[in-house]
Amino acid sequence: GAVVSQHPSRVICKSGTSVKIECRSLDFQATTMFWYRQFPKQSLMLMATSNEGSKATYEQGVEKDKFLINHASLTLSTLTVTSAHPEDSSFYICSAFAELRTDTQYFGPGTRLTVL
Amino acid sequence: DAKTTQPPSMDCAEGRAANLPCNHSTISGNEYVYWYRQIHSQGPQYIIHGLKNNETNEMASLIITEDRKSSTLILPHATLRDTAVYYCIVTSGTYKYIFGTGTRLKVLA
Numbered sequence: 422g423a424v425v426s427q428h429p430s431r432v433i434c435k436s437g438t439s440v441k442i443e444c445r446s447l448d449f450q451a452t453t454m455f456w457y458r459q460f461p462k463q464s465l466m467l468m469a470t471s472n473e474g475s476k477a478t479y480e481q482g483v484e485k486d487k488f489l490i491n492h493a494s495l496t497l498s499t500l501t502v503t504s505a506h507p508e509d510s511s512f513y514i515c516s517a518f519a520e521l522r523t524d525t526q527y528f529g530p531g532t533r534l535t536v537l
Numbered sequence: 538d539a540k541t542t543q544p545p546s547m548d549c550a551e552g553r554a555a556n557l558p559c560n561h562s563t564i565s566g567n568e569y570v571y572w573y574r575q576i577h578s579q580g581p582q583y584i585i586h587g588l589k590n591n592e593t594n595e596m597a598s599l600i601i602t603e604d605r606k607s608s609t610l611i612l613p614h615a616t617l618r619d620t621a622v623y624y625c626i627v628t629s630g631t632y633k634y635i636f637g638t639g640t641r642l643k644v645l646a
Contacts, residue, residue, distance in 0.1 A: 425580075455634070464624070465581070465636040514580050518632055525571070526634060528580035 424448055425517050427529035434505055435537055442500045442532045444515030450495035451517035455526065456488075459512040471498045505536040539637030540564065540627045546641040549619075555612040557640050559625030562606040568629045570601060572610045574621040575639070581624065584610065615644045 424447040434440050444454055452473045457465040469490055470478045477490035487509075489501040498517075502509055512533055516526040542560045549555040561570065569588050573581040585592055585599045587608075592599045598611040612619055624639040 423583075427580075453632070457636075464638050465575075465634075467633065467635060470633060512578070516580075516634075524569075524632065525583055525586065526632060527583060528573075530580045531578070533578075 423519050423525070423527045425515065425527050425529040427513075427515055427532050429532060430530065431533045431535075433535045433537065436506055437504055439501055439503045440505055440534060442502075442513055442515075442534075444498045444500070444517070444529050446496045446517040446519075446527075449517070449519050451498075451519065452495060453518040454492060454498040455516045455518070456490060456498075456500050457514045457516070459514060459531075465514060468500075502534065505534070507536045510534055510536045539635045540568075541625045541637045543623070543625055543637060543640045545638060546643070548643050548645055549612075549615045551617060551644050551646050552614055555615040555619065555642060555644070557610040557612075557623050557625075557642065558607065559610070560607045561625070561627045564605050564627050565629065568627050570599065570605075570608050571626045571628060571634070572597070572599065572623065573626065574619075574623045574642075576621045584623075615642075617644050617646060620644045 426445045428443045454471040456468045459465045468483045471490045471492040473492045479485045492498040512531050514531045516528045571586040572584040575581045587599045601608045622639040622641050626634050
């Protein structure tokens, strides 16, 4: 149990285009999901907290107009990278908070974004 | 900034116990200690968490000192598949995780 999926696992896009990444909790409901970014050989950096039915809360330094987050249901949150540039190339990871189970975050497998 | 400090790397012989330390000297009374690991190019995997009592599950044991300022994750019989970066995280009710640099554990054959 407590499985989180992400789609796609890898995406390559041209500079200036937008990319949408989906994060789903498969066997539990998650009122709160989190989005992280990880550059090579670095740790995970929290980007934003996504709450079902309300606006996301972004960490300092993260552009909310560039990284659009939508948490429309209790099992799905999406991250859209708008007008992507090569410096947005990174490993994007989501997690879902299993509040009613173990008070634990479970992480998705990650999405590798490459912007050409 | 992360509220934890961990050694950057450790080696462990296969079949031996791996003891990974974590310092969290500024931990508050309502904050939990969580451990995750990340195998290359994958999402972090939950291992164990605790508040003040020692905890054990099928993967590992967590030993928290009485003053709660440090903890140790114990993998009782390390295998090559346990090679990963291990993260110790301190968090409270919001469960917002701030990752530190973690410990890169290498299990040697």
